[in-house]
Structure formats: C-alpha cells, structure tokens
Amino acid sequence: MRDLLLIALYAALGAAAVGLAGLLALRALRRRSVAVSLAVLTAVAVGSVLAGTLSVAWAMLLNKHDLGVVTTVCAMAGVTATATALLLGRWVIGGHRALEQAARALGDVGDAGGTGGGSPVGRGSEAGVPGRAGGVTGAAASAAAVGVGGDRPAFTVPGVSAGEASAGEARTGPVGYSGGGFVEPDTPMPAELASLSRQLAHTSARLAMSRERERALESSRRELVAWISHDLRSPLAGLRAMAEALEDGMVEDPARYHRQIRGEVERLSGMVGDLFELSRIQAGSLALSPSRISAYDLVSDAIAGADALASELGVRLADEGVEQVPLEVDGREMSRVLANLLVNAIHRTPADGTVAVAARREENAVVLSVTDGCGGIPADDLPRVFDTGWRGTDARTPPGGAGLGLAIVRGIVEAHEGRAAVRNVPGGCRFEVTLPACR
Template identity: 55%
Template sequence: MNDLLLIAALAALGAGTVGLLAAPAVRLLRRRTVAASLSAVAVVAVAAMTAGTVTVAQAMFLSDHDLGVVMAVVGMSAVAALVPALLIGRRVVAGSRALVDAAATVGSEEGFTAPADPPTSELAALGEALAGTSARLAESQRRERALEASRRELIAWISHDLRTPLAGLRAMAESLEDGVAEDPARYHRRIRVEVDRLTGMVDDLFELSRIHAGALTLTLARVSAYDLVDEALAGAQPLAREHGVRLVGGGVAPEAVEVDGREMTRVLGNLLVNAIRATPADGTVAVGARREGGDVVLSVSDGCGGIPEQDLPRVFDTGWRGAPARTPRAAPGGHSHGDSGAGLGLAIVRGIVEAHAGRAAVRNVQGGCCFEVVLPAAPAPAGAARSA
C-alpha cells in the first residue's frame, strides 16, 4: 500500500511539474484556433503522462530495456492522442469558418442559411439562433419598408389634400377682399366647410401620432355593444340622409365589452362614415354585434362592390384609399361631417382597436365588404357570477 502511494505521489509530481510549465503556453493559445487549442491540450496531457511515467520508472530502477518498452508505449499513445485531436480540431475550425461566412448574410436579401452538418451541437445551436435572428431581422426590415412606403404615400396625399382646400380658401378670400363675390354668404359657408375639413385632417393626424407614439390613454368602462352602436348610428344618420343611404342596426346583441366609450364610438363612427361614402345612393349600410366565443364582434357592412383581393391587406394602412369606388364622395351641399378624406380613418380604427387588445379585419361580402372589430368580451359581474 505504501508503495502504491509512493508511485502515485511520484507520478503526480512529474505530471504536475509539466502542467505548471505548460500553463503559460496554453494561455498564449487561448485566442488561437480550436485545432491549436486541442493539440496543445493533447500535447500537455501526453507530456504529463510521460513525465509521470519516467519519474516512476526512474524511482523503480527499471532496466534500459524495460524503460525503452515503457517509452515506446508512451510514444504510441502520444501519436494516438494527437492525431484525433488534430482531425477533430480541423473539423471544428472548418465548421466555425463556414458559420462565420454564413453569418455575414444575416440581414441580407438572400437570408441566412445555416451550414449543413455542423461538427458540434454548440455550433448547431448557434446556427439555429442566427437563423431565428435573421428571420426576425428580415421581418423587421419588411415592416420598416412598409412603414416608409406608407409614410411617403401619406405625405404625398396630405400635401395634395392640403393644397386643394388652401387654394380654394385663397381664391375665395381674394374674391371677398376685392369685392367681386356675387354671394358673400355662400363664400363664407364654403370657407367654413373647408376650414372644418382642414381641422378634421389635423385632428386625425394628431390622433394617429398619439397612437403611433403609444400615448393613447384609455379610460375603460363596462359598456353594452348595443349602446355603442346606437350612439354611432345617431351620429352618422345626417350623413346617411345626405347620401341617400339607409342605416340598418337590427342585428345587435346586447353584449358587454370593457372599452373606452369615446374612443370606441370614434371607431364605429369612422367605419360608418367610410361605409356611407363608399355606398351608392339607395344602398344600405348594416351594423351588427355578436358573440363569438370569448370575443364580441362589431361589424359594419356596406355596398361598395367589394375591394380587390390584393388590396385587402393594405386597407388599414396609413393613407390607404384604394380604388376610386372607395374614394370619399362629396356630400350634397359640400358638408364633410368631420371626415378629412385623407385616408387616416381606418388607420386610426386599427390603432384604437389594437390599444384595446382587439383586432380589426375586413372581408368581401356579396355586393360590398364587411369591416369587423373583434374585442374581448367583458367578464361577468361578480354579483352575477355568485347568483349563477
């Protein structure tokens, strides 16, 4: 037992000495390739084993023949350890370089493709992480391009919409100033209409900027869908009469939702104004509310003739107007009823609905299209739950 302890101590002394002497060399290789690091580890391991073996052999006073046999065995073991280390290291280095080359494509139009057959599970996991990052970056770039295109369209349309009423206001003001207006009262009424239109446009831009900035503050309260629809119909009735459009609100279930009543009334008002202006005279605009699972769906259907399928994904984009069939028509008498006609109403609808943790959608139906606002249904009152 004492001999074994002595042999173990001598082997540890020899191996430990080599390890201490090799530590600086291994440290210098910490920023080198994986192949160099693996080779260094293998060399240190073989050198430590050799030092321990030689130390023990010297202490045991082996013959030259026996010592030669031991050294031959150690040498073959060293070769057997170094060759696999070099091969594995080269494979890992090749896989790492392939992953580095592939990582350069993250965010490019071609997209990232992870190298096939990675040499280690760590490199495989890194490739999957880079693929996910590339996909998220591509989606972010797509949204950014869409927002930039929408912003440019909005600026172009707003510039056009501002230029037209401003030119009219200037012409009417000059006529009044020069005293050539045959009917000053009519000019005054027309100026008031254009000012109201500009005011509505500015209000819509301000509302949209609040939504995009996340500054929309909601005061939630339990409201019946019937009350929301009834208030919205009352506000849209004058515009519907001017356009000769019938408003139908019979299919409304008294489902409860927890919303900001003022903002949600604006949502329904925007949808109704949009539907009335897109529906021909003698047409019908129908409003409904129904329960679907845990949601309440408010719907506004018009008689616009439908929206092209390729335009449906863009309906709620800022500044979208679509086909001429959906371009707002001037009401008889030139009244605007608060609608700026700048293509912001549906974007505001989506922003307000999403702020309520809901979603807005549109689909074509026979003779027109149907806009739907899906909101979470309000939970049952505590008293009702107990009585049930």
C-alpha cells in the same frame, strides 16, 4: 504496497509538472487556433504518462528495458493522439469558417431593396399617388411630416397587417417575412457550432421580418405624406382664390363663398384632428376612461349620428341585429370607431344601397360589425386596409379623406385589447371589431 505508493507519488509529481506547464502553454496560446489548443492537450496527456514513467525510472523502481518499452508506447500514442487532435481541430476550423462565411450574409438582408431612400418631397407618384406632381412644401410639409412633438414623424404604424388575402380576410398583426440572408452551412460541425448556426438563422429570419416591416412602414409613410400634402394644398389654394375674389369685390354671392370657406375650414380642421388623434394613439398616450355601456346604446347613437350623411347620399342604414350586451369601453373613443366605420361604409356604398350594423356576443367577446355595399375590396388590398394612409383606388376614395380613419379605428380597438378585421362578403365587405366581453 510501499512500492506502489512510491510509484503513485512519483507519477503524480511528474504528471503535475507537465500539467502545470500545459496550463501555462494554453494560457499563452489562448488566442491561437483551436487546433493548437488540442495539440497542447494531447501533449499534456502523453507527456504526463511519460513524465510519470521517467520519475519512476529515476527512483530506480523501473528497469531500463521496461522504461524503453513504455517510452516507445508513449511516443507512438503521442503521434497518434497529436494527429487525431490536429484532424479534430481542422474539422472544427472548417465548421467555423463555413459558419463565418454564412454569417457575413446576416447583415445583407434587404440591402438590395433597402428601406426606401430619398425624401418623400416631390415624389407623389412614387408614394402610390399616380398623376400627382410635386411634393410637400412649406407649412404643408411641416404639418404632414412632423408629429406632435415636432421632432419625429408621426406616421408610423404599430404593426403592418399580415392579412389573410387568400381567404378574403385581413386582420391586424405583424407582417410575415420571406426568410433571412443567413443560410445554415451544410458542413458538419460540433454541436456547439451547430447550435450557434441555428441561432444565427433564427436571428436572420427575425432581422428579415424587421426590415420587411420597416420597408412597409416607410412606404406607408411616404404615401401618407403625399396624400396629405395634396389634400392640404388643394383646399388651401381654393381658400386663397375665394379670399382674393372677396377682397377684389368680384363675387356676386358672397354668402355662398362664406359657406364654402367655412366648409373647407371644417374639413381641414377634421383632418388635423385626425392627425393629432393618430399621433396620440401611436405615441401610446391615448388615455382611456372605460365604463360599462350597452352595445345597443353605442350602435344606436352611432347610427343616429350618421343618419344625416346617409340621407344626403341616398344610403339606407339598417339594423342587422344588435344585442343588448354590455361592454367595458371608453364610450367617446368607441363612438369614434363606429362613426369612422359608418362614414367609410356610407361613402363607399352607392346610392340606394344599404349599410348594415350588428352587435353580437361570441363566447368571451363582443363583435361589432358594419357591412357596406362597396362591391368588395381587391384581395391584394385587404392586408393594407388598416394601414395609415391607405385609401384604395381613386374610384373608392371619399372626398376630403386623408386615409387616417381606419388606422385610427385599429389604434383605438387595439388600445381596448381588441382586434379589427375586414373581409369580403357578397356585394361588399364587412368590418368587424372584436372586443373583450365584460367579466
């Protein structure tokens, strides 16, 4: 029993000495390849056995023959273990190199297309406005490109509509992505590296989605700036011409010119009001004052407010079934939502057409809908209907619009924790606003 205790003691001392040396070696080589660290670990394991054996032999508890046998066995085991460690290290290094090479593509997602460089000034045709030369100049550029604070663009969209164009319906929400630049390598690798590879692939996909959304936002911003620059320049030029004619005394009917000037000023004032409203929505500073209100009263007031415009354009307003359901909303802001939808529908419905309004309860929600007779929206345009600056084709563009009305609708509805959607129906399209029902 005493001999066994002595053998254990000497073996422990020898192994401890080799282990301490191994720790110092690992610390000194911690920045080297993993293969070197594995080789050191192998040397420590075999060296501990050999050191313990030599310690026991030094204490004369092991004869020379047995010492030679143990030493030979340890040497062969050391060679095999070292070779195995080097192979394992080479495998890990190979997986690391494959992962490193694949990770280089992580930052290249979307670099070919970029986010759309260059200034929007002077690029009306690039912004989706064919046939309009020139860009934003002077005060028009400042008004169109700068937000309320004057230090950043005001026309960014909280989310780009992904849409369900194939089903004839578009809903507000994040845009889909087509994949990232990182591709998981096929090289076999340890579980830790494989987990890192999967995480990099997920991060790359999110980066691709973010860049796709950024490109869509930039395109929308440039298109909006081009539209607004045109809509500001045209009436300003007309106002200047009418003012000069009045100054020169060349007008036979000054009252008519005064009415036209007042109408243009009111239109420009409405456009500026829309810009500030959109800026407040996107800055998150839209303060709501919710109160309990009946959907019937809300719809009735909106129809009454749009009746004059509908009569002027020869469009009928119809009640498609408005239920007496309560809502907890900001009455002023929600009235603006319905007014924007009704004005949009009236302008896009031909004379003798009908615009129908409805309100109904569905489970835990209330759905307000406005159906027009526009003939439908192309499937490719459905995902963009609620984007800032979208106005469709020239044939469907109402006079004086800046493409902000539906973007304001989406912002106000989402501020009420609701959802705005549009889908095609026979003869036209239906805009639906879904709001939480009163608890």
